Amino acid sequence: MTIDAGPRLGRLTEDQLRRALDRFGLGALRSATPASGGHSGQNLVLSTDTGDHLLRGNPAYPWQLPTERYFADLLARRAALPAPVPYRIDPGTDVFGWSYAILPRLPGEPLPDSDVRGGLNDSGQREVAGELGRVLARAHTVTGPRPGRWRPEADDVLPFTLAGELDWPSRQPGAGPAITWRERVIRRCLGTLHGATRFGPATTPGDLAWAGRILDAAGPALDAPFTPTVVLEDFKPGNVHITGTAGRWSVSGLFDLTDAYFGDAEADLPRMLCSYLDADPALARVYLGSYVAARPARPGALARFPAYLLADRALVWSFLQRHHLRYWPETWTFTDWAGRYLDLAHPVVAELFPS
Structure with missing residues (x-):
């Protein structure tokens, strides 16, 4: 029997899946189903007599699976997050022709990326928004030795270099000296926008000039010292599971940690915030308010926020x-497009962030 696992994983045989499960002693295969949601098509749900597991295969880069494992272990161990x-x-290629990982299928269901409200009633929406803010604040209790990216070849967090950041996500280490956090935020944002000009006329020289002025204005605030924390970068509705009933909603899964690094925790706020701004600015206020209640914003947060929002929107736009x-x-x-988010976010962050 063969299973159509989608264009990325291809057609997999029952024997291949059994061999992968046997490699880790995960029991007899009962069923295999492509996972719903997500853009990568890397996931297959495997049900066995030991429970439900997720096969994650055909990684985009050699570092993807080790990086996800590193940050999953870190968040579970040091922040007690799900x-x-x-x-x-399994780094070998003898089973499928590519390396793969098998991990637990976390309980609950993801919020739809297209509607962070997820069909919940008003009280449920507010409860989940507040819980998401608290969960992100917990993730940011995990600190690192320096701003930078964990690299499996070094098993260490290496400082950002300009070449490495502009080449992201191929994730070559990049030659040259370490760059400041300010330079990393500004140059990566503008480099991402410049790269987007290859995909059509919607990214213009005027866009780069406009973004450059906002980034430059935030520059002095970006120089303020901070304690490096885990930055998930892709903390969004589709990358968390929620579970529960009325009055008891909680986050039951946190995953897709490919892009995580160590930096300023504030850089992690815009992705989910913008999802809520699209859905309901009042929920954006609940989300950010619960985060700030758990982790008060540092002085200068209001001046830094436009730079962090533009940096995040540039990645999504690209x-x-x-x-x-x-x-x-x-x-x-x-x-x-990005200016709309700046306008919607301003009254929310101006209320909650110190200048």
Whole structure:
């Protein structure tokens, strides 16, 4: 019997799946189903007599699975968060032709990326928004030795270099000296936008100039010292599971940690915040308010926030342009699209962040 696991994983045989499970002693296969949600198509749900597991295969880069395991272990161990552990990796290619990992299928269901409200009633929406803020604050209690990326070849957090950040996500170490946090935020944002110009006319020279002015204005605030924490970067509705009933909603899963690094915790706030701004700014206030209640913002947060929001929106914009996805008027450029988020976010952050 063969299973169509989607264009990325291809057609897999029952024998292959059994061999993968046997490698980790995970029991007899009962069923295999492509996981719902996500853009990568890397996941297959395996039900066995020991429970439900997730096969994650055909990694985009050699470092992807080791990085996810590193941060899953760190978040589970040091913040008691529901990350997928144990995260078992088979680096060999003899079973499928590519390396793979098998990890627990976390309980609950993801919130839809297209609607962070997820069909919940008003009280449920507010409860989940508050819980997401608290969970992110817990993740940010995990500190690192320096700003930078964990690299499996060194088993260490190495400082950011300009070449390495501009080459992301190929994740070559990059030659040259370490760069400051300010330079990393500004140069990576502008480099991402410059790269997006290859995908169509919606990213213009005017967009780069507009973003550059906002980033430069935030520059002095970006120089303020901080304790490096885990930054998930892709903390969004589709990458968490929630479970519960009325009055008892909680986050039951935190996953897809490919992009995590160590940096300023504030850089992690815009991704989920923008999902809530699209859905309901009042929920954005609940989300950010619960985060700040658990982890008060540092002085200068209000001045830094536009830079962090633009840096996040540049990454999302580049992805959407590359895949020819859009949900806004055809005439909009990056300035129109990202400027809307800046406008919506301003009253929320101005209330909660110190200047």
